Amino acid sequence: MTENIFKSENLTVRFDTPDGEVQAVSGLNLTIAPGETVAIVGESGSGKSQTFLSVMGLLAKNGKASGKAILEGRDLLTMRPRELDVYRGRDISMVFQDPMTGLNPSLKISRQLTETLEVHQGCTRQEADAKALAMLEAVGIPDPKSRFRMYPHELSGGMRQRVMIAMALLCEPKLLIADEPTTALDVTIQAQILELFAQLKDRFNTALVLITHDLGVVAGLADRVFVMYAGRVVEEAPVDDLFEDPKHPYTKALLASTPRIDTDLESLEPIPGRPPNLQRLPKGCAFAARCAFAEAQCREIKPALNPVADRRTCACLLVPTEERASA
Amino acid sequence: MLGSEKRDALVDALEPDHGDGFAPKGRSLTEDAMRRFRRNKAALVSVYVLGALILVSLIGPFFIPFGYEDPDWAAFRLPPDFASGHYFGTDQNGRDMLARTLYGTRVSLMVALVATLVSIVIGVTYGSIAGYLGGRTDAIMMRFVDIMYALPYILFVILLMVIFGRNVILLFIGIGAVEWLTMARIVRGQTLSLREREFIEAARAAGLKPFQIIRRHIAPNLVGPVVIFATLTVPEIIVTESFLSYLGFGVQEPLTSLGTLIAEGADVMEVMPWLLGFPAGFLITMLLTLAFIGDGLRDAFDPKDV
Numbered sequence: 001m002t003e004n005i006f007k008s009e010n011l012t013v014r015f016d017t018p019d020g021e022v023q024a025v026s027g028l029n030l031t032i033a034p035g036e037t038v039a040i041v042g043e044s045g046s047g048k049s050q051t052f053l054s055v056m057g058l059l060a061k062n063g064k065a066s067g068k069a070i071l072e073g074r075d076l077l078t079m080r081p082r083e084l085d086v087y088r089g090r091d092i093s094m095v096f097q098d099p100m101t102g103l104n105p106s107l108k109i110s111r112q113l114t115e116t117l118e119v120h121q122g123c124t125r126q127e128a129d130a131k132a133l134a135m136l137e138a139v140g141i142p143d144p145k146s147r148f149r150m151y152p153h154e155l156s157g158g159m160r161q162r163v164m165i166a167m168a169l170l171c172e173p174k175l176l177i178a179d180e181p182t183t184a185l186d187v188t189i190q191a192q193i194l195e196l197f198a199q200l201k202d203r204f205n206t207a208l209v210l211i212t213h214d215l216g217v218v219a220g221l222a223d224r225v226f227v228m229y230a231g232r233v234v235e236e237a238p239v240d241d242l243f244e245d246p247k248h249p250y251t252k253a254l255l256a257s258t259p260r261i262d263t264d265l266e267s268l269e270p271i272p273g274r275p276p277n278l279q280r281l282p283k284g285c286a287f288a289a290r291c292a293f294a295e296a297q298c299r300e301i302k303p304a305l306n307p308v309a310d311r312r313t314c315a316c317l318l319v320p321t322e323e324r325a326s327a
Numbered sequence: 328m329l330g331s332e333k334r335d336a337l338v339d340a341l342e343p344d345h346g347d348g349f350a351p352k353g354r355s356l357t358e359d360a361m362r363r364f365r366r367n368k369a370a371l372v373s374v375y376v377l378g379a380l381i382l383v384s385l386i387g388p389f390f391i392p393f394g395y396e397d398p399d400w401a402a403f404r405l406p407p408d409f410a411s412g413h414y415f416g417t418d419q420n421g422r423d424m425l426a427r428t429l430y431g432t433r434v435s436l437m438v439a440l441v442a443t444l445v446s447i448v449i450g451v452t453y454g455s456i457a458g459y460l461g462g463r464t465d466a467i468m469m470r471f472v473d474i475m476y477a478l479p480y481i482l483f484v485i486l487l488m489v490i491f492g493r494n495v496i497l498l499f500i501g502i503g504a505v506e507w508l509t510m511a512r513i514v515r516g517q518t519l520s521l522r523e524r525e526f527i528e529a530a531r532a533a534g535l536k537p538f539q540i541i542r543r544h545i546a547p548n549l550v551g552p553v554v555i556f557a558t559l560t561v562p563e564i565i566v567t568e569s570f571l572s573y574l575g576f577g578v579q580e581p582l583t584s585l586g587t588l589i590a591e592g593a594d595v596m597e598v599m600p601w602l603l604g605f606p607a608g609f610l611i612t613m614l615l616t617l618a619f620i621g622d623g624l625r626d627a628f629d630p631k632d633v
Contacts, residue, residue, distance in 0.1 A: 056532050061462075082536070089534030096532075101525040106356055106547040115543065116533045151355050167533070 005207050006032040006092075006175050010067040011077075013047065013054045013231075017062065022278045024050045026231040027067070029305075034174065037201060037208040039218040039239070041254070042228035045275055048211045051228075052177045056094055057084045071175065090120040093168040097180040099160035103152035109136075110148045113167055120171050135166040138203070140196060158189035165196065169204060176201070177209045182217060194221055215258045219243060224311075227251050230276050230286035233305060237312040247314040249291045285317065293318055357550055363627040370623025373616035380613060384432035393423035395430040396581035407601050416601040418591070427583055428605050432613070434584040438499040439564040443557050445503025450510025451553060455541050457511070458518025469515065472508050480505065484576060495578055502567060506560060510553070517552050521545055551628035558621035562614045569610065585610045 013025040025047040032038050040048040054065035055076055069076045071092055076084060093116075096102040104112055113135070114128035123131065129148075136144035139162040152160055161181065168176055178197065182190040198221055201208045210222055218225055218239060225242050227235040227250065235248040246252045256269040273290040276282060282289065288298040297317055306321040308314045365371060392412060393399060398421035399413070407416045407424075415424035457468040487501035521527065522545075530540050569586025571577040578584040585606050592603030 058528055058531055085534040085536055087534065088532055094529070094532040096525055096529055098525060102529050104526045104530075104544050104548070106550065107544070108355070111543075115530075115535070119533070119535060119539065153356070154354065164529070167529075 003034075004031045005034045005072060006030075007070045008051075008055070008068065009070070011051060011054065011069055012066045013050045013059065013063060014066075015060070015063050017279075020279050023281065024063075024231055024278060025054070026281075028231075028233060030226060030233065030236075032175065032207050032209065034207055035201070035205045037210060037221055037223045039210040039212060039222035039225045040228060041212060041215060041218055041225055043213060043275055045278070046228040047231040048228050049179055052094070052179065052209060052211065056088060056092065056177070057081060086120075089116045089173075090171045091173055092175045092177070093171070093173040095161075095164050095168045095176065095178040095181050098184045099157055099164050100184065102164050103160055105152055107151070108148075109150055109152065109155075109163055112152075113148075113163070113170060116167065116170050132166070132170065135170055136163070138200070139163075139166040139169075140192075141166075157185055158192065161185060161189075161193055162196065165193075165200070169200060169206070172204050173206060175207045175209065177211070179211045180213070181210070182214070183212075190217075197221060215255065227254070230281060231278060232286065232315065233313075234287065234316070235312075235314045236305070237314075241309075241312060247308055247312065247319045248316050249293050249318070250287045253290075253292070285315075360551065360624075360627040364623050367623040367626060369619045373619035373623070376612065377616040377620065380432065380609070380616075381436060384429045384436065387429045388426055388433075391423065391426045391429075393426050395422065395426040395583065398422055406599075415605045416599075418599075418602055419595070424601065424605055427588060428585075428609055431583045431585040431588045431606055432609050434495070434578055434582065435565050435568055435586065435610070435613075438495065438502075438568050438584070439561045441496060442499045442503035442506055442564045443560045445500050446506035446510050446560060447553060447557055448507075449504060450507035451514050451546070451549060453507065454511035454514025455518045455545050455549065458515040459522055459537060459541050459545060461519075461522070465515070469512075472511055475505070475508055484571060488576060495582070498577070499564070499568070502564060506564065510556060510560070513552055513556055514549055517549055518545055521548055551624075555621060555625045555628060558617055558624060562617045565610070565613065585613075 008028055008030050011025060011028040012023065015022045015024060024045075028047075028051055030038070040051070042048045050059070050063070053059050054063065055069045055071075057076065057079070059065060065077050067077065071087065074087075076087065076092075079087075103109075110129065110132065113132040114123070114125070117123040117128040117131055118125075133144055133148060136148060141147050141159060141162050147155065147159070147163075152163075155163065161184075165181070181197070182193050185193060194217060197208065197210075200206070208221075210217065212218060222239045225235075225237055225239050226233050227242075227248065229250050235242070235246070235251045237247070242251065243255070246255055250271075253269070253271045256267075257271055259265065259268060271290055276286050276289065282299065284297075284299040284301055285291070285294070285303050288294040291298065295318070301317060303315045303317045305313045305315040308319050308321055388395070399411075399417060400421060402408075402411055402413055402417045403419065403421045407414060413423050413425070415428060417423055418427070453468065453472075457465045483505055484498075484502070487498060491497035491501055518541075527540060527544055530544050535543070565585070568577055568584060569589060572584050572586035573590040578587055580587075588606035589603060589610065592599070592606060596603040
């Protein structure tokens with residue numbers, strides 16, 4: 001595999017709150033290759049969004065990121081905002097969750113789209129307009145010319161999400177982060193948007209990070225999946241392997257709780273209990289309290305993320321590591 | 328939106344053939360608000376009345392055979408009278424009241440516009456920067472506003488008079504420079520809530536610098552509140568000007584303003600009521616129409632409250 005386009009080393013995100021410090025992301029290591037699609041899966045509050053907000057320098061005021069987030073050899077976390085502005089929108093861009101609020105209500109679509117081009121590439125208005133129109137066409141907006149002149153409130157939710165995607169792709173970023181891009185859309189539109197992502201990433205050879213809690217989304221689109229729980233990666237695997245043979249008990253539970261067309265509704269098993277309080281993480285495995293397989297050692301020892309098979313890692317004491325398995 | 332027509336033409340040139348020729352133009356929130364505004368009868372009538380008043384005060388003096396400062400030696404203290412052509416009568420010095428009232432209206436309006444413009448420019452810039460940057464910058468900037476608020480207003484005006492002399496325009500640029508305080512507070516508050524919206528986050532993610540975000544994303548969203556507040560500022564400044572002129576700080580003879588005229592008329596209202604009545608009528612009409620327009624705009628920009 002070629003050089004990674006993005007790499008995070010020991011990425012940690014902390015928030016200072018009145019009730020004490022909250023550690024939203026703890027020591028995250030992940031790598032993304034050019035053109036690859038990586039999915040980050042986890043429940044609400046597992047730190048999946050905060051990871052990438054910290055990379056983009058968009059953490060809330062009380063948030064602090066430490067560790068490294070390296071995009072093509074440059075650490076984004078140590079950059080001053082002014083420096084970061086050069087890369088944000090050009091090499092790394094983001095599609096937000098809610099297309100209803102993600103567009104400026106008082107600016108025409110044309111103006112919002114061409115903005116990044118004018119800022120990053122110094123395009124003239126005419127060039128920018130031409131590029132933006134072509135991009136609207138590419139994201140499958142019918143009659144782009146007339147939409148181009150409209151205001152966001154005149155477009156439907158799916159249409160707006162397409163506009164946001166077009167906006168993120170205009171400078172042909174090397175890494176596109178999609179933060180729950182389909183959560184606010186209805187199911188039929190969801191499928192269309194996912195299809196669109198699949199097309200676009202091939203066309204522009206953009207690496208895609210898909211942040212989602214929806215395993216259905218993951219199955220169709222991702223190459224590799226990171227499962228996060230309580231701010232840590234608990235399992236990493238190629239997507240087919242993950243669905244076929246989940247190793248970590250949390251992944252198993254997550255899959256068992258996801259409705260599928262080929263199983264009965266009765267066979268759905270909710271995960272008992274709630275995610276742990278991030279202020280007071282347990283000493284051992286964070287999932288131990290909810291885990292059906294937990295043993296005494298699970299509550300004492302924090303499992304490390306170990307390789308368990310070819311291109312797979314898992315953080316569970318009960319899953320034999322690769323060396324142990326082969327030994 | 329600036330240059331919107333030009334850009335539409337550009338887009339047409341880029342993609343000339345689109346079959347049916349159906350290319351609806353987008354309608355902005357401001358345009359929607361204007362449509363609602365036009366449905367408000369009181370506000371609409373007020374716009375026409377105010378428009379007529381402005382028009383008359385601008386072109387009226389050209390049709391009056393009397394200057395605002397030239398005494399008519401044949402008519403002193405003349406009540407309104409059609410035969411002599413002094414429709415509003417004359418004052419103690421034989422000057423035509425119609426000419427003087429129209430001139431006064433001109434001066435009052437100009438002063439109000441200049442001061443409001445100054446207050447908008449300073450207030451919006453200051454308020455949006457304070458609100459967007461937040462934190463310590465915001466605290467320092469707003470404490471400065473608080474201090475300015477605490478200074479007695481009249482003291483300030485007298486200070487400005489010392490600096491600017493008796494130049495009316497400069498004086499009212501100065502008044503605008505005091506008026507901006509409230510504007511800055513309103514704009515800051517609005518910016519604070521805008522800043523948390525997701526499209527600002529998206530703009531940051533797109534690599535826009537803070538001042539680009541303020542100019543391109545915050546400012547256009549401030550149109551509503553700023554326009555509304557401006558329509559409320561205009562009458563406030565007219566009243567301020569009248570008050571200052573009444574005290575003798577404002578416009579100097581022979582130039583006049585509505586406030587000066589009212590002040591002079593009030594002294595003699597028992598013997599020559601027309602000297603008070605006409606300028607007062609003009610002032611009241613102006614203030615009322617502006618109030619209705621401001622009200623209409625507020626309803627139009629914030630339809631939830633209707």
